[in-house]
Amino acid sequence: MKSPGITIKDIAKVLGISPSTVSRALKDHPDISQSTKDQVNKLAVEMNYRPNPIALSLRSKKSNVIGVVIPQIVHYFFSSVISGIEKVANEYGYSVIISQSSESYVKEVEVCQTFLHSIIDGLLISVSKETDHYDHIKLLDEEGIPIVFFDRIIEGFDSDYVVIDDYNGAYQATEHLIVEGRRRIIHFSGPPNRLISKKRLAGYLDAHRNNGVVIDESLIIQCDEFHKAIESTQQLIDERVKFDAIFTVNDFTAAGVIKILRENNISIPGDVSVVGFGNDHIAEMLEPTLTTVSQPGFAMGEKAMKMLMDRINLAAPPEYKKEVLKTQLIVRNSSRKRS
Incomplete structure (x- = not known):
């Protein structure tokens, strides 16, 4: 007797593998091992699995x-x-x-x-x-x-x-600041769960290590939006944190940094250099114009x-x-x- 409503998820649950693996095994995908394909196909027959004909019909039409x-x-x-x-x-x-x-x-x-x-x-x-x-x-x-x-x-x-190449882009930006004499470089980073944030942070850190500059982890602050940058930059100034550069994860965050530095009469780049990431159109509209990393x-x-x-x-x-x-x-x- 036909088992009603058997799905890829049902097969996956029995075998303890992901539904995507079952799907690819049924399609004879080269990334799936032959033993897994055999297991999946054998169980599919036993469970009387049938693909949804309507879905197949829709997918077969471009x-x-x-x-x-x-x-x-x-x-x-x-x-x-x-x-x-x-x-x-x-x-x-x-x-x-x-x-x-x-x-x-x-x-x-x-x-x-x-x-x-x-x-x-x-x-x-x-x-x-x-x-x-x-x-x-x-x-x-x-x-x-x-x-x-x-x-x-x-x-x-x-x-x-x-x-x-987020790593190399961040490395070049940070090394540029170091070559220009900056040693207390704040990094306004992106969400820690995103690979681009991890890569940019890694580039920032390696540029310090490879140029003999001491890393101060208190200078790494999660901040990736214009309004957050306004708040975070003002807080740094109010708390009298020593810094001579800020490297941001994107250009809009850098725009917030520049706004607050100017409002506090902090010279850019005389006192603090600012570098963004993205080469957004805003980079050339800011005063001063923003050093940034161009991405294609x-x-x-x-x-x-x-x-x-x-x-x-x-x-x-x-x-x-x-x-x-x-x-x-x-x-x-x-x-x-x-x-």
């Missing part, structure tokens, strides 16, 4: 539509990524549906569920800074929807991705979309592609050499 999930479109970096994505999508005859998570895990889950129940041929995603659980993305993967991550990836999730957003969008097209068209190799794009330090007036 819509020529790609879903894109980004944290925030307001940032120049992400708008540049979108431009790169759309350029390649147009070349392949694809349309793009863009949704913002607004840095919210809950909103990201809602967006992914919407894409799951619509007809998209693939997904490009950069996860929110709140995201710690990834079941909503695994569900898309289990449905056979190709996924490519860009900028912010999920550690341990097997997929193609394109990222920035447009190229990231192009490469991520091309990877996804290769997956959709079965032109990609079985192993996942992992591409790291170079950054460039752009020196401006906020960190010029002391006279």
